[in-house]
Amino acid sequence: MVGSGWVHLVFTADGAAWHAYINGTAVPSGAIAGGLASSADPLVLGRDGVAAQAWFDGWLADVAVYPYSLNADQVSRHYALREVSAA
Secondary structure (H helix, E strand, O other), X not given: OOOOOOOOEEEEEOOOEEEEXXXXXXXXEEEOOOOOOOOOOOOOOOEOOOOOXXXXXXXXXXXXXXXXXXXXXHHHHHHHOOOOOOO
């Protein structure tokens, strides 16, 4: 995705499948082969976990991590409640 403004991205996983949403709209999802893996490693956002120098070149704002998978209605409501900058 290339653009000049903010994009609202949501990724969820329910153990059997992952789901993605862009600006509150679902995009094609897929199955999770073998289920979700767990790790004692810390959660890292904005960096490739393998390549220590591969950082995301942009900004992350309003990051939220939930202990459960959001459904489509919850994602849509979350997107609708976002604050839109006047800039």
